[in-house]
Amino acid sequence: MSRFHSSVSRRDFMKGLGLAGVGVGAAAAAAPVFHDLDELSSSVNQSHPWWVKDLEHENPAVEIDWDTFKPFDNKKNPMPSITPSAQAANKVRDDDLQIPAFANKTPGDSLRDYAFGTGSSFIGPDAPWDGPAGAALPANAKGVAWSDTPENNLQMMRAALHTYGAVLTGALEVSDKTSRIFDASGFVFDDSAIGTQDSSKVYHIPKKAKYMLTFAVKQNYIQSLHLLREDSSYRGGYGTKLQLGNQAIGHAYSNSSQVGYMAMRMVKTLGYGAYKAGVRANVPLGVFSGFGEQARSTHLMTPRYGLMVRYTNYFFTDLPLAATPPIDFGAHAFCNTCKRCAERCPSESISLEGDRSWDTISPGNRGGFKGWFMNWQTCIDFGSPGACGNCQATCPFNHPSDGVIHPIVRSTAATTALFDPFFASMDRVFDYAKAKTPDELEAWWSRDLDNWKADTTLGAGKSMW
Template identity: 45%
Template structure:
């Protein structure tokens, strides 16, 4: 497959800039000392990330500031989001966006534009709808009571490790846990009611009643395929449908949407099979669960930003349970500070939805914003009116941290340096443009995907196999 990057090695480039020694020196200055390899690799089993530069904060200490006097449960009446469907839709499914999308897709199919051909649209179209039906209180599975045995009993620490092992098998690379308190209850919508009851139930007014004895939340991450996501980019100004998406690449995102409910079904079924409740109460956002449990930070886009996967996180999923869990701590990998100088996602945003201000703010930008966070609030209305996220995923694709971190040592050098010093944040962000990472792929590359060597291509999710790499 054609290579569009410079022939100059990354290390030679860094050396020429005089930054290999400087960057490594700055990182090494705060690197912990280890006496042997066993000590280097050993860490608490409850850590979500085991890399030395990813620091754990105290419980409740987040890299995004929260004013708990202002931040409250999300109220859909007070904070309406753009209307996506119906005659009054102003989002991706508005009449205007639907007409543009139909023309764009028809043009691609008739003209056989690589990335927009009939087979590309068929590839993407087949990824939707493969979603199991999951009751909000979990699927029906065999329980200990039905089997005639006592429910599973273990220490909170071992229970968390057990859930990590199970969720990893089901397809989630990262798993965390939260202990519920009054602050955490604000992560859910106003339709969620906590009370002294034995089991969860709903009422005719749409309220979801959750038992107070369900004191823990299990969280997990659904990964999105970054290699496939790069096939979405249409940022060549000469492209007739500039800054929309190639459906060929969108198949990677929609495949993740198919994976997420499958993982959720199995994780919740696992908890119920142990003899415990698994409740998916309504929360309009999901990033907060990842930030609180150490799966991610919240960056400029305000959605989950992972130190290993960047914005290639389709969903931070969760469920409430009465299985005692040992909570996992929030992390600080330097990501939210990096966002101050990077701005790559905001610069490529065609609808000016993402803030270009260097510093985060308490000021909201859209009726759909829930106040109380010091962050870069998104203007959801302009994003939806442009057609996002159906027609645009530019911000997600271009994040410097979204790259596969096993492809070149420089990527882990960058991660380690960002986690310890912010002297080079602006330079690292500009490297993305210098190396041509975020440019539209050629017609030949889009066509070559269909004839890739299936014996060596590493980026498909093959069921029944293990995994290599990251």
């Protein structure tokens, strides 16, 4: 491949962003100097846009204390349960909303909307933990196994999974550090030739399966906006989810299971093993394999799709895969200023104050890194994540390319935090993620299907930004 070398000055960079007029003084000083277009286009990982920087392997854009960042121990650090009083209060709240909504065919929240959502939600199929059986090989190809370099194998899997429906595909290699992403119990790596499960329900994974294929599917943003329900009884003015938009969440879970099933079957047919066991927390998988950064909402925030991916899925395999590095696109600085997710959180579980911290705030938080922590107890007492998706749906980084946070804004935010307050204010003014009106919710059912914006990538490419 030919390499094109050139210098890009601060002034040229600001001009390229359409910000030359503000490029005098502080803004110009904050802009970078790229010595070379190869440096500028530094992220070859994941086909991220040019303004995303690759970092060193196992060194994401978050401080980690490797002495205290341990595998997740479900016994010592279980997720909290809903308190009985909150459960009783939620039943009254939800009955007050749902019973009349079904009886009166309330737009966005009727039985029709509920049935639509359940039709595609969480339907799998989930592959067996050691993968579905590979396909039989043609008779004249018996005994042939696939062999290629780790880099080519990753590229092969990325190409395949894009068609299966994943927008992001990466890989990790099991090491002393990456193994701490996993759960503390429930599985072991050993010398077994194939995966087994013992009488204590512990999964035994062959040591040679030391690669992890990671992947994430898109969640339909346009559809997700239909979950927002205005409710003035909460600080941010938004309450529990509407059924019509809730469909986007459950559907994305189905897509992820289906992509995983297909990918495991492909790997098994190539002649390799595929095993899925032992990782409860999926955000670190996405952070370490370079899909995005941890956001204030505690979701994985990605450069192109914001919080609209669900979720980082994975499996172990002995198919050699080149690991993909973590990335930095300025998410931390943007989240410091933005706080839109926290403003909209009805249970006030996301902090409106402060920066990332070493201090966890709730059972279910895993410590050992300087990050964002959510109060799981208050979120769960609200009935969430099932009852609400406001934090995820509100993030300005979800915007499609014609939204307020368009590609130039993203590339600027990746380069300098100087304009982040302005960008966040723009999002408040334009309020892209506002609740639909009853007429808009009703009209969804008779929308013009020829011109309705598509927002999935299931075998159909990706948004042009």
